[in-house]
Amino acid sequence: MFHKEGSKIILFASVLLVAILLLAGELIDIAWLRMAIQLIGLFFYVMILQFFRNPNRTIAPNENSIVAPVDGKVVVIEEVFEEEYFKDKRLMVSIFMSPINVHVTRYAVSGKVKYSKYHPGKYLVAWHPKASTENERTSVVIENSVFGEIMYRQIAGALAKRIVNYAQEGDVAVQGTDAGFIKFGSRVDLYLPLGTKVNVKLQEKAIGNKTIIALG
Structure with missing residues (x-):
């Protein structure tokens, strides 16, 4: 589950990641360089997802x-x-x-x-x-x-x-x-x-x- 405050950033990051993966695959002939760029893009995408995660921690309120x-x-x-x-x-x-x-x-x-x-x-x-x-x-x-x-x-x-x-x-x-x-x-x-x-x-x-x- 992700927090609503991250919805626009996650959407933008998703589009950007797809673009990086596709463009790197089409434009870069050197295998190791293509892979490196794709992995870096994936790494930053995962970092954004984990930053906006919103784990379910529902509790019963306790006044004390x-x-x-x-x-x-x-x-x-x-x-x-x-x-x-x-x-x-x-x-x-x-x-x-x-x-x-x-x-x-x-x-x-x-x-x-x-x-x-x-x-x-x-x-x-x-x-x-x-x-x-x-x-x-x-x-x-x-x-x-x-x-x-x-x-x-x-x-x-x-x-x-x-x-x-x-x-x-x-x-x-x-x-x-x-x-x-x-x-x-x-x-x-x-x-x-x-x-x-x-x-x-x-x-x-x-x-x-x-x-x-x-x-x-």
Whole structure:
């Protein structure tokens, strides 16, 4: 299954691949060169398909847990001052996505969307200390019955050129459902209340909708 955000790119890549295979077969007489070009075209096509894959991970919402919104590696767990919305200290958990990870963003909790804002910005590498506040990003706050207000922030990286955010203020978010997509992108930060019982460790691999980030 592939995410809808990749439909146009996959269609274009399919047409391009067919063209490469046919033209290489007709125009290149050197066997090894023809094969090399066809294999390179096939390799990039497979990379595009895997990037837009959207595995079915339907879950039963649980008010007492915060699930990973994306696939990736937990790279930060620390107290920070969140200056955009909360304007106080929060516990930040950051998940870095490599190009081979699933890039679908899912709602980490259920609740009402209280805030949703897009910020244009730079394209620093995702692990840069200023990426969270200076890169292109979207910030979404959900009010949950157990954890109160939590924020997740989609952050573009050096390769990311488009952030897709479905959350609109007033929406009812359902844990585990589609919240957006980062095309060729890279990092999601969660901002949790201080004292939240974090259930993951640094460098741990997180799987969207499966890994429990925190418990209430």
